[in-house]
Amino acid sequence: MTHPYRTHACGDLRAEHAGQEARLSGWVSRKRDHGSLLFIDLRDHYGVTQVVIQPDCDIFDLCQNLKLETVITVTGRVDPRSEETVNASIPTGAIELVAETVVEEGPIEGQLPLYLAGEEDGPEEQRLRYRFLDLRRPRMQRNIRLRSDVIASIRRRMVEQNFREYQTPILTSSSPEGARDYLVPSRVHPGKFYALPQAPQIFKQLLMIAGFDRYFQIAPCFRDEDARADRSPGEFYQLDIEMSFATQDEVFEVVENVLHGVFSEFSDREMDSAPFVRIPYAEAMLKYGTDKPDLRIPLEIQDVSDLFVESKFNVFRTVVTKGGVVRALRVPGISDKPRSFFDKMVEYAQSIGAKGLAYIVWDNGGVKGPVAKVLGEDEVARIAERCEVSDGDVVFFVSDKPKSANAIAGDIRAKLGADLDMIEKDVYRFCWIVDFPMFELDEDTQRVIFSHNPFSMPQGGLEALEGKDPLDVLAYQYDIVCNGFELSSGAIRNHRVDVMLKAFEIAGYDRETVETEFPSLFNAFKMGAPPHGGIAPGIDRIVMLLANESNIREVIAFPMNQRAQDLMMGAPCEVSLQQLRELHINLKLPNPPKGEHHEVIDVKDHS
Numbered sequence: 016m017t018h019p020y021r022t023h024a025c026g027d028l029r030a031e032h033a034g035q036e037a038r039l040s041g042w043v044s045r046k047r048d049h050g051s052l053l054f055i056d057l058r059d060h061y062g063v064t065q066v067v068i069q070p071d072c073d074i075f076d077l078c079q080n081l082k083l084e085t086v087i088t089v090t091g092r093v094d095p096r097s098e099e100t101v102n103a104s105i106p107t108g109a110i111e112l113v114a115e116t117v118v119e120e121g122p123i124e125g126q127l128p129l130y131l132a133g134e135e136d137g138p139e140e141q142r143l144r145y146r147f148l149d150l151r152r153p154r155m156q157r158n159i160r161l162r163s164d165v166i167a168s169i170r171r172r173m174v175e176q177n178f179r180e181y182q183t184p185i186l187t188s189s190s191p192e193g194a195r196d197y198l199v200p201s202r203v204h205p206g207k208f209y210a211l212p213q214a215p216q217i218f219k220q221l222l223m224i225a226g227f228d229r230y231f232q233i234a235p236c237f238r239d240e241d242a243r244a245d246r247s248p249g250e251f252y253q254l255d256i257e258m259s260f261a262t263q264d265e266v267f268e269v270v271e272n273v274l275h276g277v278f279s280e281f282s283d284r285e286m287d288s289a290p291f292v293r294i295p296y297a298e299a300m301l302k303y304g305t306d307k308p309d310l311r312i313p314l315e316i317q318d319v320s321d322l323f324v325e326s327k328f329n330v331f332r333t334v335v336t337k338g339g340v341v342r343a344l345r346v347p348g349i350s351d352k353p354r355s356f357f358d359k360m361v362e363y364a365q366s367i368g369a370k371g372l373a374y375i376v377w378d379n380g381g382v383k384g385p386v387a388k389v390l391g392e393d394e395v396a397r398i399a400e401r402c403e404v405s406d407g408d409v410v411f412f413v414s415d416k417p418k419s420a421n422a423i424a425g426d427i428r429a430k431l432g433a434d435l436d437m438i439e440k441d442v443y444r445f446c447w448i449v450d451f452p453m454f455e456l457d458e459d460t461q462r463v464i465f466s467h468n469p470f471s472m473p474q475g476g477l478e479a480l481e482g483k484d485p486l487d488v489l490a491y492q493y494d495i496v497c498n499g500f501e502l503s504s505g506a507i508r509n510h511r512v513d514v515m516l517k518a519f520e521i522a523g524y525d526r527e528t529v530e531t532e533f534p535s536l537f538n539a540f541k542m543g544a545p546p547h548g549g550i551a552p553g554i555d556r557i558v559m560l561l562a563n564e565s566n567i568r569e570v571i572a573f574p575m576n577q578r579a580q581d582l583m584m585g586a587p588c589e590v591s592l593q594q595l596r597e598l599h600i601n602l603k604l605p606n607p608p609k610g611e612h613h614e615v616i617d618v619k620d621h622s
Contacts, residue, residue, distance in 0.1 A: 055081070067111050223257055293447045349409050
């Protein structure tokens with residue numbers, strides 16, 4: 016036995032190894048002292064093996080005093096377990112290693128700040144501060160290993176579709192892409208800054224113009240934005256894709272091949288086969304109240320505005336006559352819910368911005384509810400017909416301006432789906448959201464602005480921009496959504512200078528602004544740009560869904576907290592005056608809270 020640490024990993028030994036000598040190294044995961052025998056569960060990246068220390072062994076006292084998470088090397092004999100002690104829940108459960116020698120490789124000093132043996136996660140701040148400990152837990156090991164396997168699978172599937180991986184710069188220039196840039200000061204160019212890329216968007220388009228036909232990259236992206244459960248602050252990774260001479264359908268086919276293959280490979284959940292359903296943006300906003308619909312919820316919103324144009328219900332009639340809408344959501348078979356259920360739904364609606372939440376209950380051949388008392392029988396009958404109501408159903412109503420009504424109705428749909436346990440279980444429901452509007456009206460300024468991506472090709476090209484009402488122009492923009500999570504946005508790009516200038520002109524930007532803000536793309540488009548398009552599904556969200564986690568930080572090895580802080584490494588941190596001097600930077604910090612003092616540091620005053 017020549018290797019100093021192990022002949023096998025802790026997940027390797029089986030019944031056929033009985034009688035052999037073996038050496039294992041790992042962490043003391045659990046200890047059980049039965050007096051006559053001491054049992055240690057020894058854990059490494061590959062699994063767990065039960066180690067037995069007999070009381071007459073000269074290492075018994077040493078092992079009794081080992082702290083959990085101590086790193087040890089154990090040499091001993093592999094013995095079969097008796098039939099009544101076999102542990103069928105682990106692969107090594109048919110054997111145990113009877114220890115002959117134990118070497119303490121990595122002792123523990125003091126108390127561990129995290130308890131790792133149970134299923135409890137512990138406080139998030141402690142988990143992130145001691146992430147190297149938190150990552151030892153089997154669940155976290157599985158998640159990070161899954162991430163690696165998913166990325167390897169994605170790469171293989173992209174190469175099989177004739178894509179090649181190319182790297183793009185990390186230090187680049189700042190550009191207005193929608194989020195805040197992370198800036199990096201230049202030492203050799205005083206007063207100037209690099210920016211970390213929010214996405215490789217411009218570079219991948221330039222690669223298409225350079226003649227590289229099919230590009231992909233597992234790309235790091237950096238955005239200075241607030242955290243959400245499904246988005247990590249600071250940095251994230253995406254499968255960046257771009258294709259020349261490609262139609263929207265061809266982009267969809269590539270992405271469907273990858274996503275369907277990956278989700279089928281790493282999960283046994285049910286999912287729809289490709290091609291995934293396509294839902295126009297306007298239809299998604301009406302039926303689901305969002306462009307990220309969770310299709311596992313079997314509820315759809317309807318527009319019933321026309322039924323209230325001359326209604327006896329003054330509140331809805333007034334909203335409709337002023338350009339608002341009334342949305343209806345039928346929920347089957349809940350007429351037996353107590354009044355408290357409906358009161359809580361009204362409270363929830365008000366908490367998300369609704370003035371209230373009207374509803375009608377069809378029960379035992381009659382109707383009840385606050386609105387039913389105001390409406391006439393004919394109005395109730397028309398609502399029942401439009402919403403295809405059966406006895407036992409309830410219809411909820413939201414009335415407001417279209418944008419607000421959609422958002423509120425969508426939130427209520429999601430809450431009802433969760434509260435009533437209506438969300439389809441153990442499935443992945445994918446859809447494409449297509450036909451996004453190219454422009455929208457800013458409610459505050461009443462100006463026409465870009466609604467999604469200014470560099471998308473308008474459907475109908477220059478002719479549509481010149482001949483249509485801008486608010487009627489659709490774009491070749493699309494999102495891929497799974498179970499209510501947007502995995503990615505993409506588009507067929509606008510590759511023509513004349514179309515680009517006209518689109519920006521409609522949104523209030525002149526040629527000089529376009530040339531100044533986007534010089535590389537603008538100049539490249541003038542030198543023979545092919546039609547091209549792409550998309551960039553988020554790696555972190557894909558793995559989060561496959562790992563069945565609700566928070567994206569559970570599938571990232573070293574994530575930041577919600578305040579974009581790395582508690583383990585202490586980032587962001589202060590730097591020395593010498594570093595500031597080299598970068599020609601003066602610090603002028605914001606006014607401190609009362610009782611604190613922050614000085615203005617002028618590096619010119621420090622020689």
